[in-house]
Amino acid sequence: xxxxxxxxxxxxxxxQALDLLEMHRASVRLLAGGTDLVPRLKVGALKVxxxxxxxxxxxxxxxxxxxxxxxxxxGTARLSQVAALPQVKSLYPGLAHACSVMxxxxxxxxxxxxxxxxxxxxxxxxAAPLLVYGARVTAFSKAGERVIPLDQFFSGPGLSVLEPxxxxxxxxxxxxxxxxxxxxxxxxxxxxxxxxxxxxxANLSLDGQGRVVTCHLACASVAPTPLRCLQxxxxxxxxxxxxxxxxxxxxxxxxxxxxxxxxxxxxAYRRQMVEVLSRRVLVxxxxxxxxxxx
Amino acid sequence: MAKQIIELIVNGVSxxxxxxxxxxxxEVLREELNLTGTKVGCDQGDCGACTVLLEGRxxxxxxxxxxxxHQRPITTIEGLAPSLSELHPIxxxxxxxxAVQCGxxxxxxIMSAKHLLDHNPHPSEAEIRQGLSGNLCRCTGYTKVVExxxxxxxxxxxxxxxxx
Ligand SMILES: Cc1cc2nc3c(=O)[nH]c(=O)nc-3n(C[C@H](O)[C@H](O)[C@H](O)COP(=O)(O)OP(=O)(O)OC[C@H]3O[C@@H](n4cnc5c(N)ncnc54)[C@H](O)[C@@H]3O)c2cc1C
Ligand code: FES
Ligand code: FES
Numbered sequence: 001x002x003x004x005x006x007x008x009x010x011x012x013x014x015x016q017a018l019d020l021l022e023m024h025r026a027s028v029r030l031l032a033g034g035t036d037l038v039p040r041l042k043v044g045a046l047k048v049x050x051x052x053x054x055x056x057x058x059x060x061x062x063x064x065x066x067x068x069x070x071x072x073x074x075g076t077a078r079l080s081q082v083a084a085l086p087q088v089k090s091l092y093p094g095l096a097h098a099c100s101v102m103x104x105x106x107x108x109x110x111x112x113x114x115x116x117x118x119x120x121x122x123x124x125x126x127a128a129p130l131l132v133y134g135a136r137v138t139a140f141s142k143a144g145e146r147v148i149p150l151d152q153f154f155s156g157p158g159l160s161v162l163e164p165x166x167x168x169x170x171x172x173x174x175x176x177x178x179x180x181x182x183x184x185x186x187x188x189x190x191x192x193x194x195x196x197x198x199x200x201x202a203n204l205s206l207d208g209q210g211r212v213v214t215c216h217l218a219c220a221s222v223a224p225t226p227l228r229c230l231q232x233x234x235x236x237x238x239x240x241x242x243x244x245x246x247x248x249x250x251x252x253x254x255x256x257x258x259x260x261x262x263x264x265x266x267x268a269y270r271r272q273m274v275e276v277l278s279r280r281v282l283v284x285x286x287x288x289x290x291x292x293x294x
Numbered sequence: 295m296a297k298q299i300i301e302l303i304v305n306g307v308s309x310x311x312x313x314x315x316x317x318x319x320x321e322v323l324r325e326e327l328n329l330t331g332t333k334v335g336c337d338q339g340d341c342g343a344c345t346v347l348l349e350g351r352x353x354x355x356x357x358x359x360x361x362x363x364h365q366r367p368i369t370t371i372e373g374l375a376p377s378l379s380e381l382h383p384i385x386x387x388x389x390x391x392x393a394v395q396c397g398x399x400x401x402x403x404i405m406s407a408k409h410l411l412d413h414n415p416h417p418s419e420a421e422i423r424q425g426l427s428g429n430l431c432r433c434t435g436y437t438k439v440v441e442x443x444x445x446x447x448x449x450x451x452x453x454x455x456x457x458x
Contacts, residue, residue: 008315008361031359038357039338041316051315055362080351104428105406107339109351110358 004041009052014060014167017052018142021165024050030167031055032076033110035103036119060169065091071173079108079116079126091176093288094129094184094201094281101186102126102196114168117153120160120225121195127154127226128201129184132216135173139166154225177213180205181288183281186220187273189264196221197265200253200277204236204285212236215285217249217278222257222270229253232278241286250278300364304329305373313360320344320355323370331371331401335430342429345402345409346370352409352428371401374408383449384408384442393442395433403429407443411450419444 008031009024011017021028027049031037040046054060060075065087073082082088083099102125103111116126117137127150135150142165150171153160162168176182186199199220205213215236217229232252239245259270297312304327311326320337323329323346335343337356344356347369374382381389384407394400403426410417410425417425422443423436431439 005314005316008359010361010364034357034359034362035339035354038318038359042337053359053362104339104342104354105409105425106342106345106352106354106428107357109409110353 004044004047006041006048007050009050010056011052011054012056012058014057014140014169017054017057017167018140018165020050020052021167022142024052025164028052028164030118032112032115033078033107035107035111036115036121054167063088067175069172070175073113073171073173075114075167075169075171076112077114079103079111079113080105082113083108092129092133092173092182094132094182094203095126095173097184098125098129098186098199098201113171117150117171118160118162118168120154120156120158122157122223122225123195123197123199123221124226125184125186125196125199125220128199128218128220129182130171130173131218131226131228132182132201132203133173133176134203134216135171137162137168138170138172139163140169141166145169151228157224176203177205179207179289181285181290183284183288185277185281187265187277195264198222198259198270198273198277200274200281202278202281202285204241204282204289206241206289210240210290212239212241215249215282217253217282219253219257219274219278221264222259222274224258227257229256229278231256236282241282246279246282246286249282250275253278298361300361302327302360302363302368303365304368305370306367311360315359315361317360318356319346319348319358319360319363319368322360323355323368329370329372333398333401335398335402340430341399342402342406343399345405345429347405347409350409350412352406354428369405369408371404374404382408384411384446387442387446387449388439391438391442391445393434393438399429399431399433403431403439407446410443411447415450416447417443 029048031051031053062074063077079099089096137148182203184201186196188194188196202217204215219227232249254275257274259267333343335341339354339357346355
């Protein structure tokens with residue numbers, strides 16, 4: 001490793017980690033799987049004097065589901081652990097899809113969900129599915145614990161509301177509503193390995209009459225942050241989910257996107273694909289919600 | 295900053311080695327321990343040439359800081375063959391099917407195959423391709439590599455690969 005020289009601290013407890021963050025606050029970063037940080041440190045895109053590794057902090061690495069609490073993803077749980085949990089596959093298929101197709105096997109064996117969120121890339125693959133599932137981020141600091149709804153977490157490309165002394169200890173996702181369906185679809189150039197050019201997630205629930213109770217729709221890589229499409233969500237809420245309505249909601253999502261041209265795709269292509277993927281995920285969610293028993 | 299002494303457990307052998315905090319596992323394996331079977335291609339996590347197993351999971355050793363591997367079992371390509379005169383069934387399969395051209399990607403491919411077959415002894419062709427999607431080869435066109443892993447699965451006692 002060339003460009004950057006730093007000290008690496010390996011605390012054995014959360015308290016030690018918080019102390020180290022405070023002690024070195026002039027120049028410090030948390031390190032989880034390192035799959036975002038290490039490439040940037042290598043090329044000198046990031047310079048920092050201290051890294052505080054979370055890998056040896058006990059009690060943060062689990063992923064667990066409980067029918068009452070929902071899903072709890074520990075602050076150092078790896079993407080591959082989330083993808084492997086049977087209840088994630090059956091109850092949160094959009095998240096399971098993101099965690100099993102993003103990056104590569106090796107990167108999913110190293111990278112964490114918390115790191116993916118904290119890195120706050122507009123393209124972060126776990127963000128859109130976690131947004132539609134109503135996830136909350138639990139963060140610890142010297143001041144104590146704070147819970148941040150994920151839809152208030154991102155503040156710009158690479159930016160979140162997380163304070164410098166805060167550590168994500170868990171990401172919690174409520175249990176799915178009865179008669180609901182969810183999905184995530186993404187497009188990228190090198191099939192899976194590449195950062196996604198466009199991604200859309202949705203989570204839709206129905207009442208006894210087959211009308212939509214709520215629908216959440218979110219996109220990756222088409223705005224400065226992962227984006228909730230609130231207008232599309234409102235169009236669907238309380239309505240009978242006809243094909244025509246899903247189509248209009250998909251158009252509304254495309255209108256809400258603020259894509260840019262970059263090496264992965266043009267803005268025009270991205271906008272068009274938001275519509276296509278929104279339609280596809282909404283159709284998939286509806287089929288799942290109609291098929292699944294309450 | 296001074297070097298730190300860490301304990302690396304590589305292929306079942308524990309050894310102490312002095313490393314800088316910014317040195318990667320790939321660097322230390324190759325340059326300090328002379329285990330040059332692990333290759334460095336992109337040095338950015340994209341190509342898979344540096345794949346090793348850390349606690350049984352495939353990782354990119356070019357993105358793993360050596361200090362993070364302290365006291366955690368590591369398997370490299372050098373640790374697969376049961377003896378100096380035998381090959382591991384996955385290595386045998388690569389030779390038999392001629393899945394190697396320049397060989398630069400092979401160690402990483404074989405370590406990814408090991409991870410795949412450890413978790414899924416009877417992969418379909420689609421699953422093999424998916425399991426290797428983090429490994430780039432610039433020579434073979436992948437066909438022979440995919441075939442080799444199917445052959446390796448059979449050798450290791452799996453049923454013939456089912457189609458996806
Ligand atoms: C080859 C390759 C392919 C990739 N493909 C994809 C892809 O397809 N989709 C995608 O979304 N990403 C992709 N990535 C990016 C990366 O792998 C993911 O974002 C991963 O989830 C990051 O997790 P990490 O644990 O490795 O983060 P790290 O690199 O350790 O940390 C990332 C950031 O999060 C902060 N952080 C980490 N943990 C915490 C915590 N508990 N509390 C507070 N802050 C924390 C760190 O300080 C740092 O700023 C790819 C990376 C590579 C190298
Ligand atoms: S050298 Fe590590 S992935 Fe390419
Ligand atoms: S054999 Fe040459 S890169 Fe794969």
